[in-house]
Amino acid sequence: MISHIDRSSITLLIHAPSIQDQPGLQVCISTQGKEHWYDVPPKKSAIGVNIGSALHSWSCGLLTPSLHRVVYPQTLSQVEERYCVAFFMHPDSEYLKGNLTRI
Numbered sequence: 001m002i003s004h005i006d007r008s009s010i011t012l013l014i015h016a017p018s019i020q021d022q023p024g025l026q027v028c029i030s031t032q033g034k035e036h037w038y039d040v041p042p043k044k045s046a047i048g049v050n051i052g053s054a055l056h057s058w059s060c061g062l063l064t065p066s067l068h069r070v071v072y073p074q075t076l077s078q079v080e081e082r083y084c085v086a087f088f089m090h091p092d093s094e095y096l097k098g099n100l101t102r103i
């Protein structure tokens with residue numbers, strides 16, 4: 001999966017217990033104009049939370065959306081599949097269209 005920022009407000013990433021140990025998700029952190037990709041270690045009973053572009057916009061840029069990608073783990077055999085359930089929380093287009101004003 002190519003690098004991207006989710007368009008959601010937040011995204012929840014859930015792995016089934018039997019496949020908790022499947023890596024692959026990487027997050028990008030930019031420092032001094034250079035991109036560094038870090039593995040997100042899978043954690044038992046954890047739910048990953050991504051900030052998407054909608055929440056970035058609502059927060060007037062205060063919250064940074066996470067640039068991420070999935071790289072097929074070299075440790076998995078070719079026949080083994082990787083599973084992740086992603087829940088994208090999207091804003092209702094009838095409601096918020098702009099930024100939230102700061103209080």
Ligand SMILES: O=C(O)CCC(=O)C(=O)O
Nearest residue numbers: 006013025068070084086
């Ligand atoms: O498979 C994953 O760990 C992340 C999936 C993802 O980033 C997406 O579906 O937008």
Ligand SMILES: [Fe+2]
Nearest residue numbers: 004005006068
């Ligand atoms: Fe994503």
